[in-house]
Amino acid sequence: MYYLVAKDFYNMKKYAIVAALVAASTYTHAQVSWEADYAPYQEASVYKIEGEGHKIGGNSNAGTIRLYNADHSLWKEFPVPTITSSDYFYTVIPPTKHLFNSDDDIEIGVMIPGGSGLADDRLLIFSETGSIVFDHVGATSVQIKEVNGQWKLIFVNVPPSPALGFVKVYGLPGLYTTGPKTLPGGIKSELYPNPVTHAATVAYKLPDGVHTAQMTVTNAMGQVVKTYTITDQYSNVLIYKDAMPPGMYTYTISSTGAAHRGGTFMVE
Secondary structure, three states: OHHHHHHHHHHHHHHHHHHHHHHHHHHHHOOOOOOOOOOOEOOOEEEEEOOOEEEEEEEEOOOEEEEEOOOOOEEEEEEOOOOOOOOOOEEEEEEEOOOOOOOOOOEEEEEEOOOOOHHHOEEEEEEOOOOEEEEEEOEEEEEEEEEOOEEEEEEEEOOOOOOOOEEEEEEOOOOOOOOOEEOHHHOEEEEEOOOEOOEEEEEEEOOOOOOEEEEEEEEOOOOEEEEEEEEOOOOEEEEEOOOOOOEEEEEEEEEOOEEEEEEEEEEO
């Protein structure tokens, strides 16, 4: 009789442990829940737009910009002017409202790769109404930089070979409020587009007093595939896909002995 009671007690304890493990597993998986699919898409990111809060979206495969609210309802969709739905493009200036003018329309800057290298790459800044704010062929390393309280559009102009490139600077009338996120240690950084099909821009801002830093790109195995030296004289750096095979990568910015994990991105 004692044996049967002990055996029953053992079985009850075993079943209780199994039930607890199942419950714990169910509880753990319940923390991640699917919310929405956005398709078809070439890239997606999260933007904080002045007076509008955070928006999710980016470049669709239909030649349009799509921006969604936090509840995944469509907020705005507008076409990229002068291109066809099959043309590839990627964002280099995130959506903003009052950087290029004083109206409340959304403006955004995209790069449209040319067919013969950087000299044919086209920087196109346009409004949600379809009006073109700026159009330049041969632009690369595009950045928005604050200089003594005024915002500037700065990029390297790449003319056809064999001429050398040169930097072009344009004054902007408004304020850049989209802004990258702040990372531990005072470093600010944001990567877009994500996923990467051609090149990604890492917008960054180093803390006051820090003039140089190292940016390292590692693959899913932890192997270093690219390294960059970045300075406070610029505000972004381009990561070209080059020979990077498809997969997940991580970029890290290090300065003054501290490493800051900027984030992960996918190469398609």
